[in-house]
Amino acid sequence: MLCLICTDRDVGYTYACDRCVDDTRRRLRELEQYALVLTLTAGPLRAGTSRRAPGYTSRSPARDDVVVMLDVRSAGGASVHRLHDPRDADEQPYRSILGSLAGIADWIREEQQVTRPSGPPQLVREVGYLLGQLAWCAQQQWIDELADDIRELHAQARQLAGDAPPRPLGTCIVVGCTGTVYPVQLRTVEGIHDGARCSICHRTYDGLDLVRLRVAQEAS
Ligand SMILES: [Zn+2]
Ligand SMILES: [Zn+2]
Incomplete structure (x- = not known):
């Protein structure tokens, strides 16, 4: 049986090869870093507008997208399958990192019949949970959808962060x-x-x- 993600390597009795699972794991970790970088990017821009003359409201589209990606409410769906619903395609071009990851994590919790922790979703917790469940997810037939979702989120975050990997200086x-x-x-x-x-x-x-x-x- 071939890996559902790369459709290239043989995977025996699971649905995803080690390399594709590792790639997904790396993207999840980097998403946490990108969220931090984007938070730092959005912060000063918001503060900077107060120095402008009243009425000057020109804002770069990229900045609004950063805010959307950091806003937990613009989740773009609560399940892996819904995230791929083409009807959602033109609703909002950018998805929230935390909202989307929390949506994916909740969907996996539902599959595993695990109750979600109380309180609002937290990035560190959702990423940690997803990292811990990836090996289990690789045994599910929808692993390719999950990997696609994370790849898409990662690509968006990377683009908004200036297309550079989040390397600390x-x-x-x-x-x-x-x-x-x-x-x-x-x-x-x-x-x-x-x-x-x-x-x-x-x-x-x-x-x-x-x-x-x-x-x-x-x-x-
Ligand atoms: Zn693969
Ligand atoms: Zn410092």
């Missing part, structure tokens, strides 16, 4: 801060450009600061 140089610095798009009076931001203290890194950050990493 290093540890924040602020004294006492242990945050990790990620590349983000910064908006200043000169426009939008590449920069970086700490995940904990939210210090921005720009121009010479980026050089200082690199020097600090090499020295440590």
Whole structure:
């Protein structure tokens, strides 16, 4: 029997090969990182608008998409199958990372007759649950749909994050801060450009600061 995802490698009695399961696992982990990067990207842009003159409401479409992807309510479906319903195609071009992953996780919990934890979904918990269930999912006939869903979410997040893998640049140089610095798009009076931001203290890194950050990493 061939892997349902790559339709290439033989998988014996399951439905997905190890390599495809590993790819899905990597994408899930990166989605967690992308969500962090997108949060850092959306944050300063929102704050920056307050400095503008009242009435100036021009916002880049990319920024709105970031907000959608971070909004748990724009889930785009509560089951793997519904997410693939073509009727949903033009509803909302971008899906929420947390909402979609929580939807997939809930669907798997239903299949396994496990009750979902109380409280609002949390990214770390949903990703952790999905990572733990992937091996079981690989034994289900719908593993290819699940893998497609995660691949699609990952591609969207990657594109919105500037098409770069979420590589941390290093540890924040602020004294006492242990945050990790990620590349983000910064908006200043000169426009939008590449920069970086700490995940904990939210210090921005720009121009010479980026050089200082690199020097600090090499020295440590
Ligand atoms: Zn495969
Ligand atoms: Zn910091």
